[in-house]
Amino acid sequence: xxxxxxxxxxxxxxxxxxxHEQQDRVYVRTDRMFRYLLLIExxxxxxxxxxxxxxxxxxxxxxxxxxxxxxxxxxxxxxxWPIYMSYKHPGSVQTRHAIAVGQMLxxxxxxxxxxxxxxxxxxxxxxxxxxxxxxxxxxxxxASVVVAGDHFLRGLFFPRxxxxxxxxxxxxxxxxxxxxxxxxxxxxxxxxxNVQEMRRNALRQAEIEATRAxxxxxxxxxxxxxxxxxxxSHELRTPLTSIRGALGLxxxxxVEPGTEQMNELISVARESSDRLIRxxxxxxxxxxxxxxxxxxxxRPVNTSDLIAKTLSALDGMSKQCxxxxxxxxxxxxVYGDFDKLxxxxxxxVSNAMKFSPPGSSVTVQTEILGEFFRFNIIDNGPGxxxxxxxxxxxxxxxxxxxxxRQQGGTGLGLAISRALIEQHGGQIGVQTEVGKGSVFWFELxxxxxxxxxxxxxxxxxxxxxxxxxxxxxxxxxxxxxEKSGYVFSRVSxxxxxxxxxxxxxxxxVVLDLTLPDGSGLVILEHLRSQRTTEHVPVIVSTGQQRDxxxxxxxxxxxxxxxxxDPQRLIASIQRxxxxxxxxxxxxxxxxxxxxxxxxxxxxxxxxxxxEAEDGFEAVYLSRKEAIDLMVxxxxxxxxxxxxxxxxxxxxxxxxxxxxxxxxGRDLSEDERQSLSLGLTAYVAKNGDSxxxxxxxxxxxISQSRALExxxxxxxxxx
Numbered sequence: 177x178x179x180x181x182x183x184x185x186x187x188x189x190x191x192x193x194x195x196h197e198q199q200d201r202v203y204v205r206t207d208r209m210f211r212y213l214l215l216i217e218x219x220x221x222x223x224x225x226x227x228x229x230x231x232x233x234x235x236x237x238x239x240x241x242x243x244x245x246x247x248x249x250x251x252x253x254x255x256x257w258p259i260y261m262s263y264k265h266p267g268s269v270q271t272r273h274a275i276a277v278g279q280m281l282x283x284x285x286x287x288x289x290x291x292x293x294x295x296x297x298x299x300x301x302x303x304x305x306x307x308x309x310x311x312x313x314x315x316x317x318x319a320s321v322v323v324a325g326d327h328f329l330r331g332l333f334f335p336r337x338x339x340x341x342x343x344x345x346x347x348x349x350x351x352x353x354x355x356x357x358x359x360x361x362x363x364x365x366x367x368x369x370n371v372q373e374m375r376r377n378a379l380r381q382a383e384i385e386a387t388r389a390x391x392x393x394x395x396x397x398x399x400x401x402x403x404x405x406x407x408x409s410h411e412l413r414t415p416l417t418s419i420r421g422a423l424g425l426x427x428x429x430x431v432e433p434g435t436e437q438m439n440e441l442i443s444v445a446r447e448s449s450d451r452l453i454r455x456x457x458x459x460x461x462x463x464x465x466x467x468x469x470x471x472x473x474x475r476p477v478n479t480s481d482l483i484a485k486t487l488s489a490l491d492g493m494s495k496q497c498x499x500x501x502x503x504x505x506x507x508x509x510v511y512g513d514f515d516k517l518x519x520x521x522x523x524x525v526s527n528a529m530k531f532s533p534p535g536s537s538v539t540v541q542t543e544i545l546g547e548f549f550r551f552n553i554i555d556n557g558p559g560x561x562x563x564x565x566x567x568x569x570x571x572x573x574x575x576x577x578x579x580x581r582q583q584g585g586t587g588l589g590l591a592i593s594r595a596l597i598e599q600h601g602g603q604i605g606v607q608t609e610v611g612k613g614s615v616f617w618f619e620l621x622x623x624x625x626x627x628x629x630x631x632x633x634x635x636x637x638x639x640x641x642x643x644x645x646x647x648x649x650x651x652x653x654x655x656x657x658e659k660s661g662y663v664f665s666r667v668s669x670x671x672x673x674x675x676x677x678x679x680x681x682x683x684x685v686v687l688d689l690t691l692p693d694g695s696g697l698v699i700l701e702h703l704r705s706q707r708t709t710e711h712v713p714v715i716v717s718t719g720q721q722r723d724x725x726x727x728x729x730x731x732x733x734x735x736x737x738x739x740x741d742p743q744r745l746i747a748s749i750q751r752x753x754x755x756x757x758x759x760x761x762x763x764x765x766x767x768x769x770x771x772x773x774x775x776x777x778x779x780x781x782x783x784x785x786x787e788a789e790d791g792f793e794a795v796y797l798s799r800k801e802a803i804d805l806m807v808x809x810x811x812x813x814x815x816x817x818x819x820x821x822x823x824x825x826x827x828x829x830x831x832x833x834x835x836x837x838x839x840g841r842d843l844s845e846d847e848r849q850s851l852s853l854g855l856t857a858y859v860a861k862n863g864d865s866x867x868x869x870x871x872x873x874x875x876x877i878s879q880s881r882a883l884e885x886x887x888x889x890x891x892x893x894x
Contacts, residue, residue: 187383190385190386191375191378194377194378194382195379199311202374203267203268203310203312206310209306210262210306211263213279214255214258217251217255217286218247218251218282221251224286224289225244225289226244228243228289229244246288247285254281257274258278258279261274261275272310272312276318276319277318277319283296283299284326284330287299287338288338291340292335292339293340297352300356301355304320304359308363308367311367312367313367313368316363316364320356320360324356326338327348327352328349328353331348415451419448422445425441426441462591462595465595465599466595470599472513474511474512475512475514476510477509477510477513477623478507479542483540486518486525487501487540489518490522493526493529494529494538497529498534501537502537503539503541504540508549508622509622510621511600516596516600517620520597521551524593524616524618525538526589531614536555538553540554541553541554544707546786548621548622549621553616553617559609559610560606565606565608569594597620601620601621602619602620603618604618604619638662638683638684639663639682639684640665640749641666641682641686643688644668644717645691646688652742657745660749662749668691669691669693670695670696670698674698677702677709681709683713684715685703685712686714687699687717688718689716716735717740718735718737718738719738736748760786761785761803762797762807763788764788764791765809766790766812768789771789774838783873791814792815794808795820798824798833803830803833805833805834805873806836808820808821809837809839810843817839818851821853831853834854835855836856836858859872
């Protein structure tokens with residue numbers, strides 16, 4: 177797509193936006209005018225009725241005339257709906273037509289109150305003129321149909337109320353309707369012309385804005401080109417000057433061959449050549465990324481190996497900069513291109529060293545944040561001013577782009593790093609404060625060894641690990657488990673189990689708590705402590721009394737007291753393997769203690785928890801994360817639970833999400849209705865709510881998944 181085509185599309189979109197904004201302003205303004213006009217007309221009708229015929233007489237007995245009651249009640253009934261619509265739905269199509277119908281019906285009331293006087297018929301023509309302020313010819317059609325119908329029906333049954341006589345010619349209503357149509361022709365033409373003028377104004381405004389934006393973009397592009405020339409000229413001239421100078425000294429015989437000075441000049445020339453090569457490679461890399469031709473060799477990457485290789489390669493640079501490299505890391509695995517991730521880490525660490533004062537340190541720190549593995553590169557440099565943050569991660573941008581800047585670089589390193597991380601599905605950023613250093617970071621998804629790419633819908637049999645010292649029971653269970661289609665393996669001691677779990681991640685573990693060399697709880701604690709096995713389902717098989725503290729752990733599915741039916745074991749295994757993944761729960765509560773306690777309790781049931789302290793954060797996280805269920809408090813500052821639910825209903829992704837209202841407030845039926853999102857349950861905050869909350873979450877998730885399966889089945893059937 178050409179630049180001209182892009183500008184044309186943007187102009188067209190902006191033109192439509194401006195035109196609709198103008199129309200909306202006209203509609204709302206005219207609605208407001210009619211709101212007051214209808215109210216004034218209603219009062220005028222009442223006054224007219226009181227002046228013309230305030231009372232009716234029967235001999236010496238008088239009463240309020242029926243016209244007065246007509247003006248009060250019928251007139252009020254006619255104007256009330258349009259006035260309500262103008263308040264409730266200003267600018268809508270329904271409001272315009274409601275006002276048109278109401279205005280014409282009130283014209284009929286005024287004509288009736290005056291006994292069909294010809295002067296009040298002009299109220300119809302005036303009303304049509306006012307309705308043309310909408311610049312919508314359809315409104316005139318609605319109004320005209322009402323006028324024609326009113327004159328026909330009342331002329332047929334009550335001619336005096338509309339024409340002032342007891343009998344009329346049969347086609348008298350057509351004559352009146354004709355004059356209305358006659359006026360409509362001119363008013364519709366005027367509406368059309370006004371709309372065309374609005375279109376021309378909107379188009380002119382859009383073209384002016386597009387021209388201004390084009391000029392500003394051009395100026396920005398020229399500034400960027402100027403900065404690019406400045407940066408590249410510096411990066412080219414500096415090493416070339418060094419190379420030329422060194423070679424000139426050698427060529428001129430100023431230094432003697434084989435001397436230390438000669439070797440030093442050769443080193444200067446080589447390092448300067450390397451600098452030029454890096455410049456060329458960076459530019460080529462960026463071009464490949466932008467064109468989509470960069471190749472990635474994706475595989476599981478050990479983060480400890482990645483960091484060790486990077487820091488080892490930068491050891492020489494750290495000595496030159498007199499900066500100490502440190503690492504504070506946790507072990508993890510990410511999925512990516514080892515070389516590309518090394519390039520990113522090298523860029524960030526080398527930048528940190530360049531801008532750190534001599535004698536300081538640069539620390540590579542890693543941490544696991546939920547499903548993401550974060551790399552933090554921490555320096556003690558000068559920090560970055562807030563106004564300069566926009567320049568980071570942008571190609572050919574330097575915080576100091578002058579030819580005399582202290583630190584070299586093309587400004588491509590951070591731009592390439594950002595592009596590479598985004599290609600890996602991650603994100604990159606910086607936390608900084610002037611005078612207190614910076615923390616550059618990037619995040620990648622944690623790689624789960626259990627996740628295997630599908631191969632033509634082929635599934636490998638799932639592995640069940642039995643940890644049991646009784647040979648007879650093990651033999652029976654082996655037959656039952658293998659007959660059910662699972663891969664079976666068995667160990668009989670704690671030490672053997674721990675050794676197997678170092679290299680194998682089973683789908684389910686069947687665990688005896690009483691083993692020859694120790695308690696099975698050691699194995700359970702080992703499973704919980706490892707990132708790769710913390711969510712592996714465990715079925716406890718033991719002769720001990722049931723311990724609910726163990727069963728409540730998220731790593732456990734069932735407690736089978738010996739002796740047990742082997743078929744119950746198979747049912748427990750199937751229940752464990754049917755769980756389609758960890759459920760992600762968003763907890764929204766302004767009380768930090770409540771959030772902490774709820775998260776801790778729900779995690780023991782195998783649920784992943786995300787916390788939000790107010791409604792704004794809840795809406796933001798719901799758009800960023802894939803939320804399976806939400807626990808929401810109603811009473812919160814700034815944005816309460818009602819407003820949160822209202823906002824989430826507009827998000828297609830969140831519609832139908834199970835919702836638990838966890839509150840100490842008594843809710844009315846209307847309030848409960850307004851708090852519904854998908855499947856909704858209500859749990860009161862009290863001393864017995866913990867177990868109820870866990871049970872409610874389990875029930876809602878089960879119902880939600882059942883509905884999804886049924887919907888999928890119906891879709892396939894259709």
